[in-house]
Amino acid sequence: MNNYKWFMTLLLFVVVFVLQTTVSEWLQILGIGPDFVVIFIVSVAIRFGPATGCFWGFLAGFTQDVYAPVEWLGANTIAMTIVGFAVGLLEERFLTLNLPAKIGVLGLAFFVNDMFYFLITGLEKDVVTNLFITRTLPEFAYTMIIGGIAFYLSSGKKTNV
Amino acid sequence: MLRAFRFIIELFTERHGVVAFAFFLVLGILMREAPTAVRESIVSSALSTVFYPVQLFASSINDFKSLQAENDHLKEENARLRQETYHASEGLQELARLHTLVRFDDKWDFPIVTARVVGHNPGRFLTTLVINRGTHHGVKDNMPVFSMNGLVGKISKAMMTHSRVQLLTDPNLKLSVLERRTRVVGFLESMDGRLLSALIPSHAGVAEGDTLITSGLGGIFPKGIPVGTVHKVRKADLDVMSLMDVEPFQEFSTLEELFVMQKEPEWIIQELLNE
Numbered sequence: 549m550n551n552y553k554w555f556m557t558l559l560l561f562v563v564v565f566v567l568q569t570t571v572s573e574w575l576q577i578l579g580i581g582p583d584f585v586v587i588f589i590v591s592v593a594i595r596f597g598p599a600t601g602c603f604w605g606f607l608a609g610f611t612q613d614v615y616a617p618v619e620w621l622g623a624n625t626i627a628m629t630i631v632g633f634a635v636g637l638l639e640e641r642f643l644t645l646n647l648p649a650k651i652g653v654l655g656l657a658f659f660v661n662d663m664f665y666f667l668i669t670g671l672e673k674d675v676v677t678n679l680f681i682t683r684t685l686p687e688f689a690y691t692m693i694i695g696g697i698a699f700y701l702s703s704g705k706k707t708n709v
Numbered sequence: 710m711l712r713a714f715r716f717i718i719e720l721f722t723e724r725h726g727v728v729a730f731a732f733f734l735v736l737g738i739l740m741r742e743a744p745t746a747v748r749e750s751i752v753s754s755a756l757s758t759v760f761y762p763v764q765l766f767a768s769s770i771n772d773f774k775s776l777q778a779e780n781d782h783l784k785e786e787n788a789r790l791r792q793e794t795y796h797a798s799e800g801l802q803e804l805a806r807l808h809t810l811v812r813f814d815d816k817w818d819f820p821i822v823t824a825r826v827v828g829h830n831p832g833r834f835l836t837t838l839v840i841n842r843g844t845h846h847g848v849k850d851n852m853p854v855f856s857m858n859g860l861v862g863k864i865s866k867a868m869m870t871h872s873r874v875q876l877l878t879d880p881n882l883k884l885s886v887l888e889r890r891t892r893v894v895g896f897l898e899s900m901d902g903r904l905l906s907a908l909i910p911s912h913a914g915v916a917e918g919d920t921l922i923t924s925g926l927g928g929i930f931p932k933g934i935p936v937g938t939v940h941k942v943r944k945a946d947l948d949v950m951s952l953m954d955v956e957p958f959q960e961f962s963t964l965e966e967l968f969v970m971q972k973e974p975e976w977i978i979q980e981l982l983n984e
Binding site: 562565568569573585597598599600601602603605606609610611612613614615616617618619621622623624625626629630633636668671672675678679683 | 726727729730733734736737738739740741742743745748749751752755756760763828829830831832834836837839865875879880881900901902903962
């Protein structure tokens with residue numbers, strides 16, 4: 549990854565967090581919105597591999613943790629680091645992923661991230677079950693749709709170039 | 710020097726990035742396992758040095774944009790006012806807001822600091838806000854925070870120029886509430902970082918649509934700040950208690966400006982908090 553790519557990824561990182569705090573709220577349907585941060589981590593890991601994936605996963609998770617309850621510090625950081633590394637490794641094993649596979653990986657990453665997050669925060673079983681049904685499942689579907697559009701647009705752009 | 714730097718980079722990127730992964734994972738686990746004081750220090754340092762300046766900058770751009778928009782709007786309004794004899798609706802709204810604020814101020818007799826929200830969670834669970842007022846402006850830890858509509862939360866950490874606000878949706882914030890009609894005292898918390906629920910004795914007959922206010926017990930929040938309405942009454946694990954879903958008066962994701970009540974916790978509570 550050269551300096552230009554580092555800079556562009558950093559810029560994208562900032563844009564993603566701005567989107568997450570603004571656009572994500574506008575796109576909400578019945579309180580359910582897409583997770584742009586997971587889309588970003590998966591895209592970076594797919595493109596640049598596991599080392600870069602876990603670095604940006606760590607950074608993104610830490611950024612979210614700074615604004616989460618202090619008692620939960622580290623939960624997002626660990627979950628996103630694992631997701632970034634795992635997705636990067638998956639891409640490395642299977643060389644190139646096509647669009648449906650990328651969307652599948654995004655969905656899987658979303659689940660893994662949420663499961664690790666719930667596990668690390670130590671929320672009660674009833675609360676986790678409730679969150680899984682009312683938040684994880686609908687947001688998983690929404691994120692896959694938005695992620696699918698993003699992947700399609702970015703792959704189309706590359707083809708044209 | 711360059712060789713050493715290259716060695717570190719290669720160490721992190723070779724072997725499928727396992728070293729990098731192990732490094733970041735251990736860092737994450739260390740943060741997770743650190744004592745609360747260390748965690749607080751990590752969060753405060755990161756917020757003060759990196760995140761707050763960035764958010765303040767982004768927020769200033771927004772302000773500049775809104776200032777331009779406001780300028781255009783005022784020009785239009787000026788033109789309209791030349792033809793109209795009545796007050797501008799904008800001015801009346803402003804007056805209504807000020808009246809509400811004066812009522813808040815009179816009722817509790819505590820000075821109020823007006824603050825602007827400059828940042829909030831980029832995650833999916835909104836539990837924290839950052840405001841542009843800190844110890845420099847008289848804001849201290851554990852001071853109540855509210856909006857025109859009702860209670861928002863409390864100051865979890867006041868820094869010199871900014872503060873972190875712990876919202877009612879933070880699972881670590883629990884408060885005593887009073888139902889306005891039946892005068893029964895209950896307990897409000899969020900178990901999942903999203904929905905508010907109250908535990909209230911069943912015999913009181915609290916029903917959907919009833920209003921919850923702060924009870925004044927607990928020593929942090931004064932009595933009488935509106936919190937929310939009972940949205941749904943459910944059975945709790947204990948027959949003598951009812952679990953209620955609470956709809957807060959204030960939608961937290963749309964907050965732009967809020968007020969900090971300069972009320973410090975009662976001394977006994979302060980002692981317990983210090984411990």
